[in-house]
Structures are given as structure tokens and as C-alpha cells.
Amino acid sequence: MAQKKNRAAGAAKAKNGIRNKLFDFKREQILEVAERFFYHRGYQATTVDAIAEELGVTKPFIYYHFENKRDILLHLLERTMSRSLSVFDGVDVEKGPPVEILKELVQRFVLAVIETRVSTAMFWRDEKDLPINDKENIRKMKRDIDGGLARIIERGIESGCFKVNDPKMVSICIAGMISWIYTWYQSDGRCTPDEIAARMSEYILNMVGAH
Amino acid sequence: MAQKKNRAAGAAKAKNGIRNKLFDFKREQILEVAERFFYHRGYQATTVDAIAEELGVTKPFIYYHFENKRDILLHLLERTMSRSLSVFDGVDVEKGPPVEILKELVQRFVLAVIETRVSTAMFWRDEKDLPINDKENIRKMKRDIDGGLARIIERGIESGCFKVNDPKMVSICIAGMISWIYTWYQSDGRCTPDEIAARMSEYILNMVGAH
DNA sequence: ATTTAATTATACTATATAGTATATTTTTCT
């Protein structure tokens, strides 16, 4: 009959706006540190104590703000997912010139991966540490992204501006090539994010035989 | 002054061929189970006890054949690396028609990734669990692969049969797109490995503007 | 100001697990 002691478990009350903002702020701080640590050391190898120490607090502070360790990972991954899906914001894959739309999507996608590369790495590495239904949730979002790319490629093929077969495989290839950035991008590297985006969109338009 | 008790530490003697083969065979059995477990559960989450139990032996059996847990991971990754590098066997990137060579390399690379997808996943996930100099070793091999691809693309550009800029970035894109296969390939999927290899090589030749 | 509720810390539990000292069994050699 142990009742929950932390706030993380229950929904935040509508009133007390200031307090809730403070609560959210602290959660953000925890997430920021956790992200860094999970990225460099991995989820399993990161201890809750280490996160607490980095923040200058103690473990119960963390458990007051999150239900458990997995809960922290889940929040990080959900944030990354929604950022990735936002690539489609304001873009209607069913209308407009496929070449332009694909180019735009690729560029946005590249920038999103670079921006979220730390959590994207966890995405592909630590997903297995989630409970099954959260895992399924994430898989679905991945499918949505591949599906969006596949649809624009299909339209491009139908309208004759792309010359390529198997839109599904092409879209997986595109998604892979872009996602892969997280394994090699370095902020002090040779190219800026915009340059990378520009080149990759060029390569990808070549790939689908755009003209 | 505790002297090593396991054979894993010392070099195998040249004589006693049968015994060494048996020793190697047992090591292979351990590696096979470890690979499966590391893949599904991750390195950290896999216990040595679990590996032993799956094999129907006990923990000291493992430690007699390997120095420690990391040693097992290291052997798995080294095996994968050398399989990946074998993609270049008998291929001279400095001679012959770039189109044909790139096509051949891509197809081989695809098949290698599919074949070693389990350990390739670990490659990108559990590398961080290795000691620094082993990590550096692995990085070097990755660079060798990207470098080989970049070289053939450079030659293709020089000889006018590829139309694309920035060979280095192109080669990273190619390597990424192919490596990515490990995240989605399923043996009961829609395409056979050969079909995937054929399509990808086509896409990639498109990408570099081959004609 | 005092009471109550929310927040954070101290100090602990329970458990998991890498690695090992030592005993036992099996194999090899003469």
C-alpha cells in the first residue's frame, strides 16, 4: 500500500504555475546531464548517483523528479522522436513538386539529426533497455518517418520526376545515410551542418534519378 | 605474484594440435553465445553467468577460456572488423574501371554487413565498453574502409566516369547507408541479400553520377 | 508566527554480478 512519494508519478496540477515551472526546470536539468552521461558512458553504465553528483544533489532528488532510471531514458527518447517527426511540420507529402519537397525534407532531417545527435545515438543503442510497449511506440515513429519519405518518392516516380524502383528501400537508404551522421559528425569538423545538408540533398536527388 | 591460471592469457603452444583445436572450438562456442546475448541484451546487461548457463557450464569455464568479459567482446569485434575489411580482398582500388569496382565493393560490403549484422550492431553500440587503445584500433579499421571507398570515388571523378564532389563525404554516405542495414534487415524480409545488394549498388552508382 | 505541505538529504537495504581460491574430475603421459 505504499503510496507514491514523488511528483513524477502523478500528473502536475493545473494551478501553482510557478511551482510547476520550477519542477519542469529541474527535470530539464536532470535530462540534460543524463543525456550527456548516457551518450558517453551508455545507459547501463551510467549510475543515478553519478547524475546526482554532477548536479550537486543527491539521489532522492532524482527519484523525486522521475519515477526511475528508465523513466529518464524514456523522456529523452520521446523528445528526440518528436523532434525527428517535426521534420514533416508544414510539409504535405501529397502535394507540391516532389523534387523540392524531398530536398527540403532531407535538409531538415540532416539538421535534426545533427542537432539531436547525442540522443539519436542513444536511440539506436539503448532502445533495448526500454519496456516493450515503449519500444513499440518508438518503432512506430521510425516507421512514420520512413513512410513519409517513401510516399514522396512514390509520388515522384508516378509523376515521372524520379527514376528509381522500390521506393521503400530507397527511403530506408535515405534515412540510414542521414541517421548515420550521428556516428561521424563533429562540431569542429570540416563542414558546417548546412553544407552537409546541401551536399546530402544533392546526393540523394542524384540517387533517386531526379531531373 | 598471482600467476595466470587460464590458458586465454598465454599464447597457445605450437604442439598439441588436437588440444588447441579443442580449445579454439570451445572459445568459438562461447563467442557464439556471447554474440547472441550481447546483441539482444547489450554487453553490460549480459552476465557471464548467463553465457555459462546457456552453454551448460559454469563461470570458471568461461574464465579459463577468456581473460575477462571485455576480452570476449574484443574478440567478437575484431572478427567483425576483419570480415568487413575482407571486402577489399583481391580488389585493387588503384586499377581497373571505377564503375565496376565500386559496384563490386558495394555488393560485397552489403553482403558482409548482412552476414555480420549481429556483431555489427554491437560494433556501434558497445564499442564504448572497450579500453581506449582497442577503441583506437577499431576506429582505424573504420577509417580504412571509408578511405578505400573514397579512393575509388576519387579515381572515378578524375577519370570522368563519376560526377560528384567531395569524395570523402560521399564515401561516408555510402558506408552509412550500407552499415545501416543492420538496423532493419530481417532474414524473413521482403528482399534477399543479393536483391538488396543489387539495388543498393544501383542507387549508389546513381548517387555518384556514374554513367 | 505557527502549522502544513513540499522538497531534499542521510543512511540504509537488497540484490546483482565480475572475478577468484580451492577442490574435484578428467585427460595425458610414461
Add this chain to the structure above:
DNA sequence: AGAAAAATATACTATATAGTATAATTAAAT
């Protein structure tokens, strides 16, 4: 067969770490 060496198991240690019961502190409410 019997001695020596190799291979494997039993039973243990040491340690790390997720999570918690409870106490102390701080903020809010009356």
C-alpha cells in the same frame, strides 16, 4: 596402472548500484 597436468566445478569475496524509509529542511498557507 599410477603420476602429473589440464580442465571444470563448488563455493566464495568484494563491490557496485537501483531504489527506499525516514529525517531534516525549506516554502506555502492560514
